[in-house]
Amino acid sequence: MSKTPAAGLGSVSVAAGLRVPASASRAPAAGLGSVSVAAGSGVTVSASKASAAASKAATDSPSAPAPAPLLEAENLSKRFGAVEALCSVSFSINAGEVVGLVGDNGAGKSTFVNIVSGVLHPTSGHVRFDGNLLDLANPAAARDAGIETVYQGLALVEMFDIASNFYLGREVLRTGIRRPLGVLNRRLMRNRSKASIEQIAAKFPDLAAAVETMSGGQRQIVAIAKAAFWGGRLLLLDEPTAALGVQESASVLELIRGLAADSNRAMIMIAHNLQHIWSVCTRILVLRRGSLAADLQREETTPEEVVAYITGVR
Amino acid sequence: MNSEPLPKPAASFLALLRRALTFTSAKARLVVLVALCLGFAFSSPYFLTSKNLVNVVLNAAVVGILACPSTLLLVARQVDLSVGSAVGFAATALTVVAEKGLGLTAAVFAAIGAAMAVALINAVAITRLRVNSLIATLGTMAAFRGAAKLIGGGRSISVDGFGFLGQFRFTIPGTEFRLPFAVLLLLAVAALFAFLMRYTRYGLHMYAMGANPKAARLAGVALELNVVKAFLLSGAAVALASLIRVSEIGATGPSTGMGLEFLAITGVILGGASLGGGRGTIGGTIVAILILAVLDNGLTLMRITSYWQEVVRGALLVAAVAFDQLRLRRGKPEVRFEL
Numbered sequence: 001m002s003k004t005p006a007a008g009l010g011s012v013s014v015a016a017g018l019r020v021p022a023s024a025s026r027a028p029a030a031g032l033g034s035v036s037v038a039a040g041s042g043v044t045v046s047a048s049k050a051s052a053a054a055s056k057a058a059t060d061s062p063s064a065p066a067p068a069p070l071l072e073a074e075n076l077s078k079r080f081g082a083v084e085a086l087c088s089v090s091f092s093i094n095a096g097e098v099v100g101l102v103g104d105n106g107a108g109k110s111t112f113v114n115i116v117s118g119v120l121h122p123t124s125g126h127v128r129f130d131g132n133l134l135d136l137a138n139p140a141a142a143r144d145a146g147i148e149t150v151y152q153g154l155a156l157v158e159m160f161d162i163a164s165n166f167y168l169g170r171e172v173l174r175t176g177i178r179r180p181l182g183v184l185n186r187r188l189m190r191n192r193s194k195a196s197i198e199q200i201a202a203k204f205p206d207l208a209a210a211v212e213t214m215s216g217g218q219r220q221i222v223a224i225a226k227a228a229f230w231g232g233r234l235l236l237l238d239e240p241t242a243a244l245g246v247q248e249s250a251s252v253l254e255l256i257r258g259l260a261a262d263s264n265r266a267m268i269m270i271a272h273n274l275q276h277i278w279s280v281c282t283r284i285l286v287l288r289r290g291s292l293a294a295d296l297q298r299e300e301t302t303p304e305e306v307v308a309y310i311t312g313v314r
Numbered sequence: 315m316n317s318e319p320l321p322k323p324a325a326s327f328l329a330l331l332r333r334a335l336t337f338t339s340a341k342a343r344l345v346v347l348v349a350l351c352l353g354f355a356f357s358s359p360y361f362l363t364s365k366n367l368v369n370v371v372l373n374a375a376v377v378g379i380l381a382c383p384s385t386l387l388l389v390a391r392q393v394d395l396s397v398g399s400a401v402g403f404a405a406t407a408l409t410v411v412a413e414k415g416l417g418l419t420a421a422v423f424a425a426i427g428a429a430m431a432v433a434l435i436n437a438v439a440i441t442r443l444r445v446n447s448l449i450a451t452l453g454t455m456a457a458f459r460g461a462a463k464l465i466g467g468g469r470s471i472s473v474d475g476f477g478f479l480g481q482f483r484f485t486i487p488g489t490e491f492r493l494p495f496a497v498l499l500l501l502a503v504a505a506l507f508a509f510l511m512r513y514t515r516y517g518l519h520m521y522a523m524g525a526n527p528k529a530a531r532l533a534g535v536a537l538e539l540n541v542v543k544a545f546l547l548s549g550a551a552v553a554l555a556s557l558i559r560v561s562e563i564g565a566t567g568p569s570t571g572m573g574l575e576f577l578a579i580t581g582v583i584l585g586g587a588s589l590g591g592g593r594g595t596i597g598g599t600i601v602a603i604l605i606l607a608v609l610d611n612g613l614t615l616m617r618i619t620s621y622w623q624e625v626v627r628g629a630l631l632v633a634a635v636a637f638d639q640l641r642l643r644r645g646k647p648e649v650r651f652e653l
Contacts, residue, residue: 119532140534155529157522159592168522169533171515182515 068131070095070266071116071234075125078111085111087290088125095233096263098256100281101270104310107287109270110152113236116268117149118142129234140169148232152239152270154223158212162204165211166193166226193229200225200255217248221255228259235259237269241276249276256280274303286310339586339638343601350605354612361615364490368483374607375496376401376555376562378600380578381585382507383548385599388582389511390520391527391591392440392447392541394548396432396454397555397578401571403462404429404556409471409566418476425560426553432458433549440545441538455575463568472565480562496558503551508596516540524591580627581606584634606630 069092078086086108093099101109114120116127118136127134129145136142139149156165167189174183194207204218211219220240227235240256241249257280260267271277277284284301286294286309294309308314354361361367380397387394408425412418432454439450479499483492511517522530523537531537555574560566584602587594606627613623 138534139532143534149532151532153528155526155532157526157529157592159525160522164518164522168518168530169535171518173515183513184515184518 069093069128070097070130072128073112073116073125074128076112076115076122076127077124078108078115078120079123084290086115086122089287089290089292090125091285091292091295093234093266093268095266097283098260098267098269098281100277100284101268101287102272102274102277102284102306102310103287103293106289107310108290109287110238111290112287113149113238113268113270116142116234117147117151117236143170143230143232146231146233147236148227148230148234149236150220150223150227150238150240152242154219156211156219156223159210161208161210162197162222163190163193163207165222166196166229170230196229197222197225200228200258215248217244217251220244220248220252224252224255224259233265235265235267237267239270239272241271241273249273253279274306277306278303288312340595340598340601342637343585343598343605347601347605347608350608350612354608354615358612358615361612364492366611366615368492368494370604370607370611371497371500372494372562373610374603375494375500376558377574377577377581377606378500378603379503379551379555379558380548380574381581381599381603382503382596383544383551384578384582385585385587385594385596386507386511386517386520387447387544387548388524388579388587388589389591389594390523390541390544391589392544393451393579394436394545395448395451395575395579396436396458397548397552398571398574398576399455399458399462400429400432400549400552401556401559401574402566402569403432403458403465403571404553405560405566405570406462406466406471408476408556408560409473410465412473412476413471418473421473421476422557425556429553429556430546430549432552433545436548437542437545441541447541459572462570466566466568468568470565470567473560474564477561477564479558480560496562499554499558503554504596504600507547511596516543520544521592524593526592577603577606577627580631583631586638588638589635602634 072092074090076086076089077084085106089108089112101112103109111120115122116134118139118141121136129147132145134142134145136145142149157168160168172185172188173179174185197204197207200221204214206213211222214222224235224237224240227237237256240252244252253276256267256269259265260280269277269281278298282298284294284296284298284306285292286296286306288310293312294306294314296306296309305314351361380401384394384397404425407428408421411424412421436447436451436454439445439453440447443450445453478495480494480496482495484495484498485492511520519530519535519540522533522535523540527537556571559571563570581603582594582599583589584605585594585598585600586602587599609626609630610623613626614620
């Protein structure tokens with residue numbers, strides 16, 4: 001499996017029929033610019049509208065097979081001693097969907113994210129990703145499968161600069177005799193992460209500055225940009241706007257909307273602020289006391305209805 | 315906040331202090347080292363003699379070799395307090411085996427084995443039994459001081475024909491400098507650790523583990539394995555230091571290696587490493603070790619009693635941390651890992 005970042009940043013490879021082998025999706029890519037569509041034969045066509053056309057064809061044309069769900073949770077349960085954090089939760093998410101995961105504190109939102117991101121093992125039930133059974137030993141295995149997580153509290157190393165944070169755990173080494181010594185290829189990592197972050201957000205005054213010198217919003221953008229950089233097919237965002245001011249929330253949500261435009265990717269966003277959910281999500285899942293209380297399309301529901309499901313009135 | 319230019323006239327004491335605090339600590343250490351050398355050169359005619367300068371670096375060699383792995387460990391929020399006792403244990407193992415007439419080769423292997431055994435026990439206690447490294451190595455520090463006395467019977471044991479590492483000197487052509495082999499070993503060890511910490515994935519991961527262990531774990535960094543590796547490196551440094559110590563003195567006793575852990579960790583802290591992890595460099599540590607060596611030597615030349623030297627060392631350790639805290643509060647720290 002190639003872990004080498006793709007040279008062409010801002011390109012996302014999309015296979016016809018929306019099924020990308022895990023190995024092909026490993027190259028980091030910020031899916032904001034051009035999108036290159038790889039046909040089944042492996043021929044690469046560069047066109048920004050092609051992916052939209054491909055997804056349209058896949059969903060509209062009756063002759064094309066219906067796309068398999070990207071993520072399928074089947075009877076997912078997790079117990080912590082006497083506490084049942086998740087009990088038999090089932091749903092599926094398709095590529096191109098942006099799903100808001102809401103619920104009161106302790107409803108099981110973070111537990112769900114932690115299972116899908118490889119931090120926790122489910123007590124029973126399982127998750128299918130891209131049709132394959134997901135049996136994750138650790139967060140690195142989840143990333144290898146194409147699942148990128150932006151954790152609550154970010155999980156950035158505050159003393160490091162952006163490039164070190166982007167590549168932590170997935171460093172590029174020098175080739176030749178320096179490889180077995182584990183010598184880092186600094187220039188390559190610095191240049192690639194710089195190109196990527198500049199494309200996503202051009203407002204970083206000093207890219208070499210430590211993350212601890214940045215504002216909360218900037219840190220959040222770094223964390224999300226990192227997930228996008230690695231081209232995950234599923235992005236898990238755990239409360240990306242929790243500690244941010246109005247202005248900063250707006251720019252983070254704008255970034256998420258930009259990433260959502262890629263129809264090959266699905267996103268799950270946890271948030272308490274329904275206004276934020278409404279501004280980016282197409283579908284809303286409500287968890288209550290570990291169970292799925294509602295599965296709603298945004299167009300067909302109202303914030304009042306969602307609140308009613310969260311609080312248990314409905 | 316500290317990016318704006320400082321007021322030009324440094325008239326007031328406050329302005330001077332502000333200037334001192336914005337000075338990078340790496341430069342500050344070098345200035346202190348040079349100032350100390352100049353001060354001692356003026357107060358004692360012997361200080362700048364080649365023989366004395368060689369003595370200074372020779373005294374720094376053993377401590378410096380131990381301080382390198384200590385820097386690596388502290389960067390990852392780990393500490394090894396057992397190095398002094400481990401040097402004593404390994405050195406005693408060497409002299410005991412040599413005394414039994416088993417040969418010097420066997421004795422050297424006994425020392426290496428003893429040092430690695432202490433390192434392994436530390437590593438297992440910390441990563442498997444989940445004992446905090448401060449407590450685990452405080453325990454092995456006490457235990458192996460006792461073990462050294464047990465195997466050596468608390469006696470002073472001498473060894474013959476084992477003086478190369480400590481006593482061999484390279485004469486630098488055209489000068490009177492006779493550079494001790496031990497100093498070259500220190501340079502080699504320092505270069506190895508500086509390379510590891512600055513240029514390799516392992517070094518990056520150690521900094522990440524110290525700066526934010528949770529983020530490092532989520533990123534897939536193998537925390538336990540990396541800690542084990544660092545303690546084994548510490549064991550290797552202890553083995554080398556014990557060989558040098560024995561060959562310098564030609565004998566071991568119940569107090570061999572005592573206090574080395576204090577000197578090494580003082581050097582690491584004085585060198586800019588933070589107890590909170592994530593900060594520290596080999597270069598800073600080496601300069602700090604030289605400061606300590608010069609200070610010891612200079613005070614001795616000025617006929618100041620060694621009791622005072624201990625007082626000065628302790629005060630210096632506290633002052634260094636206080637200075638660092640003041641600097642951290644004033645602005646962004648400059649020692650960090652950067653790609």
